Amino acid sequence: MRIGLLGTGPWARMAHAPALSEHPGLDFAGVWGRRPDAVKELADLHGTRAYDDVDALLADVDAVAIALPPGVQAELAARAARAGRHLLLDKPLAMTVEEGRGVLDAARDSGVASVVFFTTRFLSGPAAWITEQAGVEGWFTARAQWLGSVFNSDSPFAASPWRQEKGALWDVGPHALSVLLPVLGDVRRVAAAAPGPGDTVHLVLNHAGGASSTLTLSLTAPPAAAGTGVELRGEAGVTLLPESSEGVLPALTRAADALLDAARTGRPHPCDAAFALRITEILATAEAALNDA
Structure with a gap:
C-alpha cells in the first residue's frame, strides 16, 4: 500500500513518519504540509518525496496518514476519502460533530477503510x-x-x-x-x-x-x-x-496493520471513523454541559 503523510509537526516527526517509513507493508510515498520548508526537511529525512500540492499526493497514493490539527484533519480526510484513499487518522476526529460526520459519510460513500489512532487501543x-x-x-x-x-x-x-x-x-x-x-x-x-x-x-x-x-x-x-x-x-x-512501556511507534505500527487488514478484508476496525464520530458527539455534549455549568 502506497501511503502519504499529511502534516509535518511534532507528532508527524516523532511518530507518523518513522512508523510509516519503517513499516514493511507500506510504501511511504511522500509528505505534504502547510510549511514547505518543513515538508522538504521531513521528506529528506525519510528518503521520500516532498509534495507542494495535496491533490498531487492524493493522486499518487492508496492511503493517507494525517497528523494535523483536528479542524484541518476533518476537511482533508473527507477530501482523501472522496478520492478513494484509505484513512489513518488521529484523535479527535474533528472539532465539531458536523465535520466528523462529513468524514464518516465520505468514507462510507467511497467504501474506504478508516482507522483512528487512539494510542491505548494499540498498545x-x-x-x-x-x-x-x-x-x-x-x-x-x-x-x-x-x-x-x-x-x-x-x-x-x-x-x-x-x-x-x-x-x-x-x-x-x-x-x-x-x-x-x-x-x-x-x-x-x-x-x-x-x-x-x-x-x-x-x-x-x-x-x-x-x-x-x-x-x-x-x-x-x-x-x-x-x-x-x-x-x-x-x-x-x-x-x-x-x-505499558512500549512507546508510540509499536502502537502506530499496529494501527497501520489494522488499516491494511481493514482495506484488504472490508471489515471495519473497532477504532474506525464511526467510533471516532461517536466520541466526538460525547465530547461535544460534555463541552456544552461545561459551558452551561
Whole structure:
C-alpha cells in the first residue's frame, strides 16, 4: 500500500513518519504540509518525496496518514476519502460533530477503510486488558484519570493552538473514552460536567451497560502528579488498566496493520471513523454541559 503523510509537526516527526517509513507493508510515498520548508526537511529525512500540492499526493497514493490539527484533519480526510484513499487518522476526529460526520459519510460513500489512532487501543498489554474486560459482566463503576502536564512543561505540544483552545477535554478525553466505551458500553448521558484548575475537567457518565464512570482530564497537572489510570469495579472485583512501556511507534505500527487488514478484508476496525464520530458527539455534549455549568 502506497501511503502519504499529511502534516509535518511534532507528532508527524516523532511518530507518523518513522512508523510509516519503517513499516514493511507500506510504501511511504511522500509528505505534504502547510510549511514547505518543513515538508522538504521531513521528506529528506525519510528518503521520500516532498509534495507542494495535496491533490498531487492524493493522486499518487492508496492511503493517507494525517497528523494535523483536528479542524484541518476533518476537511482533508473527507477530501482523501472522496478520492478513494484509505484513512489513518488521529484523535479527535474533528472539532465539531458536523465535520466528523462529513468524514464518516465520505468514507462510507467511497467504501474506504478508516482507522483512528487512539494510542491505548494499540498498545499490546492495555489492548488485551480492554478486550478481556469487555467480556466480563457486572461492571458497577469505573474511574479514569488522564492527567498531563503539557501546559506546565517544555512539551512540544504546549504551543498547539487547538489544544490551548479546547484543552484536556478534546485532547486526552478521546483516550479515556476509547478505553471505557468498549468495556462499559456507549454513553447514554453526560450526567455531570465541572471545571477544575486550569483546563481540568471532571465528568460523570452513565453507560448503556448500566455502569457509571467518572473522568478527570487535564493538561495542566503538576508534573509530579501527571499520569493515567483506569479502575473498574464490579461483580468480578477490581481491576486496573495495565501500564505499558512500549512507546508510540509499536502502537502506530499496529494501527497501520489494522488499516491494511481493514482495506484488504472490508471489515471495519473497532477504532474506525464511526467510533471516532461517536466520541466526538460525547465530547461535544460534555463541552456544552461545561459551558452551561
